[in-house]
Amino acid sequence: MTMTSAREGKLAAPFTQSREIILAVTTLGCGHFIEESDCIGTIFPTAADWLRAHDGEHATKLIRFDLDALHGEDISETVADAWLDDFDRTPDDEHLLPAFVRTSEAWERWCADFEAPDGLLRQAAPFRQPGHGTLNHRQQFGAQP
DSSP states (O other): OEESOTTTOOEEOOSBOTTEEEEEEEEETTEEEEEEOSOTTOOBSSHHHHHHHOOOTTOSEEEEEETTTTEEEEOHHHHHHHHHHTOOSOGGGGGGSOHHHHTSHHHHHHHHTOBOTTSOBOOOOOOOOTTOOSOOHHHHHOOOO
16 A cells, blocks of 8 residues: 555555456447456556556546445546656647547646746647647637636
């Protein structure tokens, strides 16, 4: 188990318990499909640990589902934050992101905090996918407050 902070000394709950699974919701065409991850019986201490085993590349939403309580919780933001911790590119590389990261508030915060390599802060402008003729999420719906 991990500590929330050295000062508090409290133990944080693991990201997934052995009784929980991750459901990946994928949108294809005009339908939604749900894929169950193969993590039943496995305890992942953090979202980053789960990402090392699963990429969630085509998922639009990730749900942690407790099989005992029959309760689900949207964890897309938590996993998106963990995914972006290892993202060493620029906001122009939005096309490399999984769908759940591209549409997350974590991505909006990451773009707003992005610092260009020359040390100058870049303003979060609408980015578009190179060589792609459609609008991205930010261009269609604007930055979410």
